[in-house]
Amino acid sequence: MNPLLDENVQINFSKEKSNWYGKFKNKTLRVALCIYKNDTNLVSIPISSISAYIKKYNPNIEVKLFHIIEHETGEKYSPQGFSSFLNGWEPDLFAVSILSTHWDGIKPYLTEIKNQNLNTPILVGGYQPILRGDDTINYLPIDFLCDGDGEIPTSNLIKYLMGEIDGPVAGLWEKMRDGSIYKTPKFNLQDLTKIPFPDYSIYEDGSGKIDINNIASNRLDKKILPVMTGRGCIYNCTYCSNSTLRKMWPNKKSFMRKYDLDEFIDELVRLKNKYDVEYFELWDELFLGDVPYALAFFELYKQKLGIPFSFLSRIEVMNYDVCKKAADAGCEAIYFGLESGNEEYRRKYLKRFDKNQQIIDAAENCKKVGIKRVTFNIIGMPFETESEMLDTLNLNKEISPDYFYIFTYIPLKGTKLYEIAEDAGLLYDSLRTIHYTDNMFSGKVRMNIKQIGNSATEEEFRKVSKLMVDFQNTREISSSFNKYEEGKIIDSKYV
Numbered sequence: 154m155n156p157l158l159d160e161n162v163q164i165n166f167s168k169e170k171s172n173w174y175g176k177f178k179n180k181t182l183r184v185a186l187c188i189y190k191n192d193t194n195l196v197s198i199p200i201s202s203i204s205a206y207i208k209k210y211n212p213n214i215e216v217k218l219f220h221i222i223e224h225e226t227g228e229k230y231s232p233q234g235f236s237s238f239l240n241g242w243e244p245d246l247f248a249v250s251i252l253s254t255h256w257d258g259i260k261p262y263l264t265e266i267k268n269q270n271l272n273t274p275i276l277v278g279g280y281q282p283i284l285r286g287d288d289t290i291n292y293l294p295i296d297f298l299c300d301g302d303g304e305i306p307t308s309n310l311i312k313y314l315m316g317e318i319d320g321p322v323a324g325l326w327e328k329m330r331d332g333s334i335y336k337t338p339k340f341n342l343q344d345l346t347k348i349p350f351p352d353y354s355i356y357e358d359g360s361g362k363i364d365i366n367n368i369a370s371n372r373l374d375k376k377i378l379p380v381m382t383g384r385g386c387i388y389n390c391t392y393c394s395n396s397t398l399r400k401m402w403p404n405k406k407s408f409m410r411k412y413d414l415d416e417f418i419d420e421l422v423r424l425k426n427k428y429d430v431e432y433f434e435l436w437d438e439l440f441l442g443d444v445p446y447a448l449a450f451f452e453l454y455k456q457k458l459g460i461p462f463s464f465l466s467r468i469e470v471m472n473y474d475v476c477k478k479a480a481d482a483g484c485e486a487i488y489f490g491l492e493s494g495n496e497e498y499r500r501k502y503l504k505r506f507d508k509n510q511q512i513i514d515a516a517e518n519c520k521k522v523g524i525k526r527v528t529f530n531i532i533g534m535p536f537e538t539e540s541e542m543l544d545t546l547n548l549n550k551e552i553s554p555d556y557f558y559i560f561t562y563i564p565l566k567g568t569k570l571y572e573i574a575e576d577a578g579l580l581y582d583s584l585r586t587i588h589y590t591d592n593m594f595s596g597k598v599r600m601n602i603k604q605i606g607n608s609a610t611e612e613e614f615r616k617v618s619k620l621m622v623d624f625q626n627t628r629e630i631s632s633s634f635n636k637y638e639e640g641k642i643i644d645s646k647y648v
Contacts, residue, residue, distance in 0.1 A: 166321045170329045173274050173296065175316030177245050182214045182311055185244035186355065189221045189251060189259050196365055198381050198436060199250055199279070199303065201351035206304035209349050211311045217242060218355040221249075223258050232265035240270050246314065248307060250279035253394070253565050257583060260292065267294035276310060276325075278303040280394050283339075283401075284567030290326050290334055298326040302342035341402060345383060345410045350420045353378070353428070363428055375432040375461065378424060382450065383411035386438040388467065391504050391569035392492070392531065392562070395438055409442050418453045425458060432485075435464035444470055451482035461485040468507055468515035473522075480522035486555070487519055490529040494548030495541040502535065502570065509548060516552040525555040532617060533600040534562040535574040539613040546621055556628045559621045563601055579603045 168174040186204055188197040204216055221235055228234040239247070247266060251259055263275060278299030282289040290298045299306050306324035313322050321327065324340025342348070356363040365378065385408040389396040402408040412420075424430055441447050441464070454462070463486040464479075471489065479487070491512060492503055499505040519526045528549060532542045549557050564571040564580055574580055579602040598618050604610050609617070 177314045178316045183244045184216050185247045187219045187249035189255050205349040205352035207308045210308050232261040236265040236269045248276040251281040253281045256281045263294040301340035346413050377432040378430045379434045379436045381436045385409035387442050397567045433462040440464035441466040441470045451478045455482040468512050471515035473518045476518040477522045486525040488527045492531050494545035498541050528554045528557040531560045531562050539609045542617040
């Protein structure tokens with residue numbers, strides 16, 4: 154029996170009803186891990202972590218990474234072309250991690266993959282299936298859905314396919330032979346120290362080197378590697394999927410999880426030496442969510458690495474002392490969210506209770522110690538007026554960040570702000586802008602919600618977005634971020 158499942162969960166499970174149990178006995182299983190992107194950031198740390206775990210605990214497998222890049226053109230990037238390319242490798246399992254914003258885009262690929270190879274089961278994980286499980290599993294080509302952290306469920310699915318686990322897989326839903334869906338409870342990985350560090354070898358070329366382009370900082374003069382010290386966020390912002398995931402977590406206090414610090418620093422040293430890394434980007438949702446951990450990180454990082462790094466933060470914890478210690482350790486940039494420059498809007502609709510003066514002070518603390526400031530900003534949100542969007546621009550002008558991101562609001566299913574927009578009848582049948590910065594530089598941006606009452610019109614939204622792009626182009630490092638041309642992303646790769 155599956156040791157990770159309580160016996161009561163396995164009631165009414167019948168492996169005879171499964172299309173896939175024991176399908177690949179006595180063979181070397183080929184696992185295709187896929188990253189779906191509509192930008193040129195070709196890294197997924199969750200996929201890298203899954204690769205590390207399944208390689209460690211499933212010796213009789215081969216793993217290969219594939220990318221689907223939505224903005225690319227040409228036959229080999231089409232659903233038919235990609236599926237033919239994939240099937241040339243003859244995978245026994247196709248596993249992909251999907252954001253909610255990518256769901257409609259990947260459907261034609263999944264359909265074509267299944268059409269071209271009925272003998273390849275499809276596993277879908279990520280925010281989309283976690284937040285919208287029934288909608289996802291009911292899509293015809295999908296065989297398995299991962300509900301929760303994916304490392305251990307994916308590893309056990311491989312054992313299941315090889316007939317080594319006699320029972321359902323914890324953390325997975327399976328579409329059975331009779332059309333029913335067998336569901337097991339959500340799988341929550343409580344302790345990151347129990348899993349290996351992410352596997353970066355899946356990004357290597359034939360010579361053992363990696364060339365990861367278009368990372369967030371876009372330091373084109375540095376060899377950059379993204380890493381994460383842990384998972385989770387302690388805040389409940391209404392527009393963010395993390396707030397929904399946190400509500401699903403059995404113990405809210407344990408939602409933020411970290412790797413062992415000493416082991417993590419040693420891993421960074423290993424990666425630096427192996428791949429000649431010159432810059433680490435910390436991709437934690439909230440690196441400063443655990444300030445004592447962060448302060449200890451700064452000390453060890455300074456001692457053992459001493460190369461530039463950057464991280465994401467909230468302004469509430471960006472006091473002068475923290476910023477100074479970060480700078481002394483080599484921090485080059487801190488990314489933090491304004492989202493809206495209007496205090497009342499932030500409080501009422503986003504559940505962010507910071508004051509504008511706090512934001513200004515946090516940005517000034519960075520500036521005093523020589524840390525670049527990068528702000529996140531959203532426009533086109535429910536009930537937002539032109540004046541409120543201009544407040545966001547004006548607050549940025551007062552801060553004068555080194556760069557600021559302009560995001561078009563995307564309603565994420567499962568979030569509180571999505572529900573507010575849905576209840577008010579603001580949603581279109583499908584997203585009109587599927588990527589946060591889609592077409593921002595082309596001047597062809599569109600809102601994803603309808604106007605109501607005094608809300609900004611489409612024309613006002615475009616006018617403000619143009620003003621923001623004009624301001625953005627005056628920033629010190631704007632040229633290295635601007636990778637868009639007529640709404641398309643350039644300099645991307647296909648793997």
